[in-house]
Amino acid sequence: MASEQNSTRIQKRNRATILDAALDVFSQSGFNGATVNQIATSAGLSKPNLLYYYPSKEAIFTALLSELLDVWLAPLRALDPQGEPIEEILTYVRRKLEMSRDMPRESRLFANEIVQGAPRLNDTLSIDLRKLVDDTVIILDNWMKQGKIAQTHPKHLLFSIWSLTQHYADFEVQVRALMSPQDPMDGAQEFLDDLYRNLLRPKG
Amino acid sequence: MASEQNSTRIQKRNRATILDAALDVFSQSGFNGATVNQIATSAGLSKPNLLYYYPSKEAIFTALLSELLDVWLAPLRALDPQGEPIEEILTYVRRKLEMSRDMPRESRLFANEIVQGAPRLNDTLSIDLRKLVDDTVIILDNWMKQGKIAQTHPKHLLFSIWSLTQHYADFEVQVRALMSPQDPMDGAQEFLDDLYRNLLRPKG
């Protein structure tokens, strides 16, 4: 009879199991392609049992998205205006690349949703992410003004980091097919380091 | 009773209409999310009529993919080993960027499919595309050996061009949300030109 933060060990365990199963299924098939049954089976629960914890497929999806958004954007928030600019940016790139390696499901979850028009994410994009990006642009602009990094388009710079790093998760099948028998990400970090050092190095 | 290349004006028109409608629907919802009814309605046909021209949803999809693959890969095939290396590559980048602007549905069609593991495209990736990429890598390697472009990882270079350019089509909703009120691709070409000139310029 507590207010809302009821825990109940079993609930905690099952909700976590469900979200992990949902991440598997949604990231592989997208919202439309995924079925409640797949998620339930993958979580080791019956369908009605699943729907006892989350009232609908959509509820699972939004719970998953909101749970992941923070961790997904954390590396960008960690950009330190006081740090050494080029190293700060390269650190960000490396973290994003690590996330593509270690959390490919999360990356594909967002990719699926955004490619299909982000119908369940539009507010997040145009409000929260927008705010974060605007803040970051200010930092980048300052670095450019101070001559710490070369002049370039700050937003396109961010887009490029996202697309280049997430590519290894989102298009993994393709990258793997073309890189095999090597590891798909073999040499990726060196390449990106090189790319951004050349772009950002202040020019005489 | 002709062999197989029967035309029948009506067939040609309807097959084209269907594929265009299918491109709309599949690129927006992916294979699983799309329904035969949506495609039929969008094509102005009844469902049984649609299935008279293509025997199944899968048949529409594969017909669409195989029709588009050539045009999609054409810019890469156009890379000229005899041309001026940096300009050749920049031309390729520009063409890909134009395709993201002019053919975003095609880009998203492939993106959807690949993100979801390319279950209906795996052979194409590991055979045809692989061959094309291997050929291109030889060209790039030669240019590097001759000192015409800086040393870099040829495959990751290709991946980077794909991801950077297709990003503007595949993640258009996100880019638009973050660029508005400006045009989503405003400044993109200059940014990419700059990026690749800095990367590829031969270093002392």
Next chain:
DNA sequence: GTCACATTTGACCATATGGTCAAAGTAACG
């Protein structure tokens, strides 16, 4: 143990889906 509450489930429902089929309508062509 027992009682209240949390959890789980089989059976069920309305709707959507991919696909079929026989019959009706339309072109083409002599």
Next chain:
DNA sequence: CGTTACTTTGACCATATGGTCAAATGTGAC
């Protein structure tokens, strides 16, 4: 006009899907 082949459709089917519900089972506190 009549015949043949092409095109279109309403009705239909089996299956899958998201979701509900009442009843059964488990669990923790006393």
